[in-house]
Amino acid sequence: MILYSYGDIRAMVHRSLDDASMVSVFPTETAVRFWTNDYVRTSEKGILRHDSTMAWDTFRSHFLPTGDAAPVNGFIRHLFALHLLGDPDTAASLQWFRHPTFPESVGNLASTVASLLPKLQEIERMRLVKGESYDRLPLAYRNDAARLQVAYGDFLAKRNLFEPRYLLPSVGNLPSGFERNYRIFFPEVCDGWEEFTLMSHVPAWIETCSADASKTESSLQVYENELMELRACMRRIGELLDTGQDFADIVVTVGNLERWRPYLEHEALLCDIPLAIVEGLSPLQYPPGRFFQSIQEVHAQSFSLDAMKSFLLDPRMPWKDAKVQRDLILRGLELSVVQGNPNPRKDDWQVKLARSLVKTDAQLLIWYKAFKVRISSVVAAKDAESLMQAVYVLQEFLLETGSWSETEGGDLHSSVYAYCLHQLSELGKAVRSCGFTTTQALVSLFVQFLGKQQYIPRDRPPGIPVFSYTVSAGLCPRYHFLLGCTQEDIGQHTDQLPLVPEPIWRDDAANDRTGLFLDHYRVMARQVHISMAQATFGNSSALAPSWFVDHDAIEMQRYVPADARTREQAAWAAAGATPFKANAMQSRWFDQACRTAFLPPRFDMADNKAVFSVWDRSCKGEGHLSLSATALDMFFACPMKWASSYLLHLGKGTFDTVSLDHAAVGILLHEILARFFQRVREESGVFRKELVDRYEVLLSASIDEVFTRFAHSPQAPVHTTVQYIAERYGTELKAILNAEGDMFDGFASWGFEISLEHLYAQSDCLLNGRIDRILVQDHADGTQTVAVVDYKKTYRGSRKAYDNYAQGLPSHQLPLYAKLIRDSDSTELGQVGTAAFYSIEKGKYIPIWEESQEERRDGMIAILEEHMLHMVDALRQGRLGATPSKQACANCDYRQICRRRYALV
Numbered sequence: 005m006i007l008y009s010y011g012d013i014r015a016m017v018h019r020s021l022d023d024a025s026m027v028s029v030f031p032t033e034t035a036v037r038f039w040t041n042d043y044v045r046t047s048e049k050g051i052l053r054h055d056s057t058m059a060w061d062t063f064r065s066h067f068l069p070t071g072d073a074a075p076v077n078g079f080i081r082h083l084f085a086l087h088l089l090g091d092p093d094t095a096a097s098l099q100w101f102r103h104p105t106f107p108e109s110v111g112n113l114a115s116t117v118a119s120l121l122p123k124l125q126e127i128e129r130m131r132l133v134k135g136e137s138y139d140r141l142p143l144a145y146r147n148d149a150a151r152l153q154v155a156y157g158d159f160l161a162k163r164n165l166f167e168p169r170y171l172l173p174s175v176g177n178l179p180s181g182f183e184r185n186y187r188i189f190f191p192e193v194c195d196g197w198e199e200f201t202l203m204s205h206v207p208a209w210i211e212t213c214s215a216d217a218s219k220t221e222s223s224l225q226v227y228e229n230e231l232m233e234l235r236a237c238m239r240r241i242g243e244l245l246d247t248g249q250d251f252a253d254i255v256v257t258v259g260n261l262e263r264w265r266p267y268l269e270h271e272a273l274l275c276d277i278p279l280a281i282v283e284g285l286s287p288l289q290y291p292p293g294r295f296f297q298s299i300q301e302v303h304a305q306s307f308s309l310d311a312m313k314s315f316l317l318d319p320r321m322p323w324k325d326a327k328v329q330r331d332l333i334l335r336g337l338e339l340s341v342v343q344g345n346p347n348p349r350k351d352d353w354q355v356k357l358a359r360s361l362v363k364t365d366a367q368l369l370i371w372y373k374a375f376k377v378r379i380s381s382v383v384a385a386k387d388a389e390s391l392m393q394a395v396y397v398l399q400e401f402l403l404e405t406g407s408w409s410e411t412e413g414g415d416l417h418s419s420v421y422a423y424c425l426h427q428l429s430e431l432g433k434a435v436r437s438c439g440f441t442t443t444q445a446l447v448s449l450f451v452q453f454l455g456k457q458q459y460i461p462r463d464r465p466p467g468i469p470v471f472s473y474t475v476s477a478g479l480c481p482r483y484h485f486l487l488g489c490t491q492e493d494i495g496q497h498t499d500q501l502p503l504v505p506e507p508i509w510r511d512d513a514a515n516d517r518t519g520l521f522l523d524h525y526r527v528m529a530r531q532v533h534i535s536m537a538q539a540t541f542g543n544s545s546a547l548a549p550s551w552f553v554d555h556d557a558i559e560m561q562r563y564v565p566a567d568a569r570t571r572e573q574a575a576w577a578a579a580g581a582t583p584f585k586a587n588a589m590q591s592r593w594f595d596q597a598c599r600t601a602f603l604p605p606r607f608d609m610a611d612n613k614a615v616f617s618v619w620d621r622s623c624k625g626e627g628h629l630s631l632s633a634t635a636l637d638m639f640f641a642c643p644m645k646w647a648s649s650y651l652l653h654l655g656k657g658t659f660d661t662v663s664l665d666h667a668a669v670g671i672l673l674h675e676i677l678a679r680f681f682q683r684v685r686e687e688s689g690v691f692r693k694e695l696v697d698r699y700e701v702l703l704s705a706s707i708d709e710v711f712t713r714f715a716h717s718p719q720a721p722v723h724t725t726v727q728y729i730a731e732r733y734g735t736e737l738k739a740i741l742n743a744e745g746d747m748f749d750g751f752a753s754w755g756f757e758i759s760l761e762h763l764y765a766q767s768d769c770l771l772n773g774r775i776d777r778i779l780v781q782d783h784a785d786g787t788q789t790v791a792v793v794d795y796k797k798t799y800r801g802s803r804k805a806y807d808n809y810a811q812g813l814p815s816h817q818l819p820l821y822a823k824l825i826r827d828s829d830s831t832e833l834g835q836v837g838t839a840a841f842y843s844i845e846k847g848k849y850i851p852i853w854e855e856s857q858e859e860r861r862d863g864m865i866a867i868l869e870e871h872m873l874h875m876v877d878a879l880r881q882g883r884l885g886a887t888p889s890k891q892a893c894a895n896c897d898y899r900q901i902c903r904r905r906y907a908l909v
C-alpha cells in the first residue's frame with residue numbers, strides 16, 4: 005500500500021493498531037515507541053496490546069537461522085583484528101591494511117579492520133552480483149578482504165561463534181506459531197529490506213505500507229550560517245510552545261548531531277526550550293569514562309607534566325586527596341619536571357623530588373611512586389581480571405571511598421561507572437570466548453571501545469526529542485524540524501567501506517539512498533521544516549542536497565535577531581520600549597537578580613566610600629603600617645589591587661607550564677651582579693674604567709658559577725632552556741662593564757641587597773626596602789657621594805616619566821630608598837646623590853636623578869611622604885575605592901574578581 009500524505013499515514017497506522025489481528029512493524033524501536041505513545045495519547049481506546057507492534061530488527065530476526073553458536077560482538081571483532089595484525093606473518097601478507105613504516109598504527113588499523121569484518125560478506129555479494137561496484141575497489145583492498153574473510157571464518161568456526169551480519173533471512177527458519185498478519189510500515193527505510201525481499205518466498209501474511217512523497221511539495225530554507233539557522237528554529241519552536249503545542253507534537257532531527265550538539269544545547273538553554281537529545285554521549289564524556297581515558301593518557305605520555313595536570317587537577321573527580329595532587333603539580337611546575345620514566349633514575353619526578361631540599365617533597369615523592377606503580381599495573385594488565393583488579397586498587401588509592409558506587413541505579417556518575425565496569429567484564433568474556441590468554445594494551449583497547457559506545461541516562465527529563473538523521477525515520481509528528489541538511493550530512497551510501505577513498509563509493513549511484521530517506525522525511529509530518537546553512541559551525545562551506553537544486557526548491561532566508569538583548573538595544577535606539585514576553589527561565593533569572601545582583605552590595609570595597617575600618621587589619625595588630633615601595637605603587641595604581649594583595653592575601657595561583665621562569669631568572673641575575681661587584685670591591689676597592697678587561701674575567705666567573713649551580717638544582721628547566729638562559733643573559737650582563745665605567749667610575753660598592761626599615765611615628769608607618777646596591781664615592785675634600793641602584797631584568801620606564809613627578813610617581817622605589825638611607829641611623833650615609841635603574845636587557849643605566857639635582861630628588865621624596873599620609877588616612881577611613889584605568893587594569897592579577905574593570909571601555 006502506498007500512502008501519500010500525513011493524514012493518510014496517521015489514519016492507516018491507527019487503523020492498523022486498532023486491528024487486534026494485525027501486528028504493525030515499524031523501522032526502529034524509536035518508531036515503535038513513537039506510534040505507541042501517539043496511539044495511547046490520541047486514540048479513543050487509549051490503550052494498546054504490547055504484542056501488536058514490533059520493530060523491524062526483531063521481526064527480521066525470526067527469519068534468521070539459529071544454532072548453538074554464540075554471536076560475536078564489537079569486542080570480539082576488535083580482539084580478532086588486534087591479534088591478527090599483531091601476528092607478523094599475517095600482517096606481512098596484507099597489502100592495504102598495514103603501514104609497515106608505522107608499526108604503532110596497529111591499534112587504529114585494528115579498529116578499521118574490526119569495522120570491516122561484518123561487511124566482508126557484503127563485499128563477497130558485491131563480487132557476485134555487482135561486479136562493476138566490486139571492480140571499483142582497489143585490487144589490494146579486494147585481496148586483503150578475501151584474506152581477512154578466510155582468517156575470520158576460520159576464527160569463528162574454531163570457537164563456535166557466528167557473525168550475525170552474515171546470516172540471511174529465510175522463511176524456513178521461522179519458528180512455529182509465528183504466522184500472523186504483519187503489516188510492515190515504511191519498508192523503504194528498514195535496514196536489510198532489500199535483502200529480505202530477495203528471499204525465495206515472501207509469505208502472503210506480510211503486507212507493506214510505504215510513504216510516497218511524489219505529491220508533496222518541499223523547499224529547503226538556506227541561512228547564511230548555522231547559528232542563524234539554529235536560532236531561527238529555536239524561535240519557531242518557542243512560538244509553537246507559546247501557543248500550547250505539546251512536546252510530543254514536535255520532533256527535531258539534525259544532519260550531523262555530533263557537530264551540532266553543543267550549540268543546540270546551549271541555544272536551547274538560553275531560549276528555555278526543553279530539548280531531550282535522544283542520542284547518548286560516549287562514557288568518555290563523563291568523569292568515570294574520563295578516569296579510564298586519563299589512566300591511559302598519563303601512561304602513554306610517560307607521566308608528562310601536562311598529562312598529569314589534566315588528570316590530577318580534573319575537578320570533576322571525587323579525589324581522596326586533592327591537596328596532595330595539587331601540591332605535586334605545583335612542585336612539578338616549580339621544579340620544571342618534563343616527564344617520568346619507567347627507570348626511576350631517569351624519571352624527572354623522582355629525581356627532582358628526591359634531590360629537593362623542601363621537606364614536604366619527600367611526602368610527594370612517596371605519593372608519586374605509589375601512583376606510578378598503580379597506573380603501571382593497570383596499563384600492564386593483559387587480561388580483564390587483572391585489569392579490573394588493578395583498576396580497583398587505583399580507584400581505592402585515588403578516589404573517595406564509596407564516591408562512585410559500582411551498582412546501577414545510583415547517581416549519574418555511579419551509573420556511568422557501573423556501565424564502564426560492566427563493559428570491562430564484557431571485555432573479559434570476549435577475551436575468554438576468543439581463547440586468548442593475554443592481550444597487549446588491553447586498557448587502550450577498552451578505552452577505544454568505550455569511545456564508541458553511547459551511554460543513555462535512564463532518567464531523561466521530558467522535552468522535545470532530538471534525533472540524528474535516519475534515527476527518526478518512521479516518525480510522523482505534527483511538526484518536524486530537519487536542521488543541518490547539507491548534502492554531506494544527509495548523504496546515505498550503502499557499501500560504504502572503511503579505508504576506501506570516498507569518491508569510489510560516493511559516485512556509485514546504485515549505492516546512493518540519500519533521495520530515498522529525503523523523500524521519506526518530506527512526507528512524514530504535517531509541517532516539515534528542512535533547512536541548512538551555507539557556513540557551518542566549523543566555518544567551512546556546505547552544499548545544498550541535489551534534490552532541492554534539481555527541483556529549484558531553495559529559499560534563501562534572512563535571519564532577524566529577536567532575542568531579549570537585541571530587542572532591548574532596538575528599544576534604546578528608538579527611545580521607546582517594545583513589549584517583550586519573557587520566557588519562564590528569563591523570569592526566573594530576573595526575579596533572582598532582583599533579589600541579588602541588582603541590589604547594592606552590603607560591603608562594596610570597590611566603592612570609593614568608607615565601608616568599615618581596615619586599619620587594624622592592615623597593621624596586623626602592630627600599631628603601624630608596614631609599607632614597601634611595591635605596596636605604595638600598588639595602592640596608587642588602584643587601592644582595590646592593594647587590598648586584594650595585602651589585605652586579603654589573594655595570590656595568583658597558576659598551573660600553567662612555563663618554559664622560562666622569569667622570576668627565578670631575575671633572582672639569578674641579581675646574584676651574579678652582587679657576586680661580581682663584591683669581587684670588584686675585593687680586587688680594586690673602587691670601580692676603575694681602565695680595568696674593564698680584568699673585570700670581564702671576574703664577571704664571567706660569577707656568571708659561570710651561578711648558572712652551573714642553577715643547572716644542577718632540582719628546579720632547573722630542561723638542558724636546552726638552561727643553555728638559552730646562560731647564553732642570552734651571559735651576553736647581556738657583559739654590557740654592565742662599560743655602563744658602570746660611564747656612570748660610576750671611581751665609585752665603590754658599599755653594600756648589596758641591603759634591607760632597611762624606619763619607623764615614622766607621626767604617620768604610623770614603618771617604611772622598608774631592600775636595596776640592590778649602594779655605592780659611595782669619596783672626594784678629596786672629605787665629602788661623599790652616595791648612589792643607589794636597582795637592577796631590572798627588563799625596564800619599560802624612562803627618566804622622562806619622572807619629570808612630572810608632582811602629578812604622580814611612576815614608581816616609589818628610588819625615592820623611598822633615598823628617604824630610608826637619609827633617615828636610617830644604621831647606614832650613617834648622607835643624602836642620595838644619584839639614583840638609577842639598571843636595565844639588564846638594554847645594558848644601560850637610567851638615572852632618575854643625578855648629582856646637583858637635589859630639588860628633583862627632594863620633590864620626589866616629598867611626594868612619597870604625601871602619599872604615605874594619604875594612604876594611612878584612606879585606610880583609617882576604610883576607603884578602598886577602585887580606580888580603574890587602562891594602565892592599572894591591563895596586567896592586574898585581580899581582574900577576574902573585580903567588578904570595576906567593567907568601567908573600562
Ligand code: SF4
Binds near residue numbers: 642645887892902
Ligand atoms: S582590575 Fe582594575 S579596577 Fe580592578 S582591581 Fe585591578 S586595577 Fe583595580
